[in-house]
Amino acid sequence: MTKRKHKREKAQLFQALTRQSQSAVTHTESPVPASVLATSPTLATLPESNELPKMKKFRFQLMHEWILRRLPKGRVADVGGGKGLLAFLLQQSGWDATVIDPVEQALPSKYKDLTLNRRVKIAATDTIPRLTQPFAPELADSFDLLVSMHAHGCNIQLIDVAAASGKKVVLLPCCIIDEPLLPAPGQHWMACLVEYALAKNLVVEPFRLNFRGQNIGLYIHSE
Numbered sequence: 001m002t003k004r005k006h007k008r009e010k011a012q013l014f015q016a017l018t019r020q021s022q023s024a025v026t027h028t029e030s031p032v033p034a035s036v037l038a039t040s041p042t043l044a045t046l047p048e049s050n051e052l053p054k055m056k057k058f059r060f061q062l063m064h065e066w067i068l069r070r071l072p073k074g075r076v077a078d079v080g081g082g083k084g085l086l087a088f089l090l091q092q093s094g095w096d097a098t099v100i101d102p103v104e105q106a107l108p109s110k111y112k113d114l115t116l117n118r119r120v121k122i123a124a125t126d127t128i129p130r131l132t133q134p135f136a137p138e139l140a141d142s143f144d145l146l147v148s149m150h151a152h153g154c155n156i157q158l159i160d161v162a163a164a165s166g167k168k169v170v171l172l173p174c175c176i177i178d179e180p181l182l183p184a185p186g187q188h189w190m191a192c193l194v195e196y197a198l199a200k201n202l203v204v205e206p207f208r209l210n211f212r213g214q215n216i217g218l219y220i221h222s223e
Ligand SMILES: C[S@@+](CC[C@H](N)C(=O)[O-])C[C@H]1O[C@@H](n2cnc3c(N)ncnc32)[C@H](O)[C@@H]1O
Pocket: 079, 080, 081, 082, 083, 100, 101, 102, 103, 133, 134, 135, 148, 149, 150, 151, 152, 153, 154, 178
């Protein structure tokens, strides 16, 4: 084999391995396997999943209901909030809500109200305050609660914020994108986040929303 061919083959092998390792860790929208839950004392406390069919698209409504049930009203940032439906629903419930997301996006024009069981229009004039920039720890200062659903590049930063400032954080993690650390080989991203938070002496309360797929949220706080 010529030196050049050997070099090319080595580069191809490296690329294939990189792709393989990335695909193994980045796709976490499917449910967290029972084996992962069983080996984490924190996650093992979760009840069985009570997933309702076709609810995944209503995850904002389900998270909104969970927050209203569990947390006192205050100033909330929806980090990586996308179009801002969760922030909008919280605003409607009397929260002071802001979206932090580097991509400017308009609110959806309608959503389903699960309590009334009907579609509700969002007026074109309705707005949510937005900070159009990537999340950075100093942005957390103006909020009591930071929520992050399927957000990119924020999960580890938000745990760091909870540890440094005592802010409450709610994560519903999904893919691993732009995070400063990756799980150890064979470790699930959910278990990695739980371990990371516990190592910072934070309290981690896992909970489930009843939709199919990765429906586990982590409520992370300091007391
Ligand atoms: C998969 S979307 C999730 C949107 C919404 N939260 C949801 O559950 O559908 C990821 C969002 O994270 C935003 N994002 C990417 N990098 C970010 C960063 N560094 N800080 C905050 N948001 C970020 C993207 O613009 C995008 O809106």
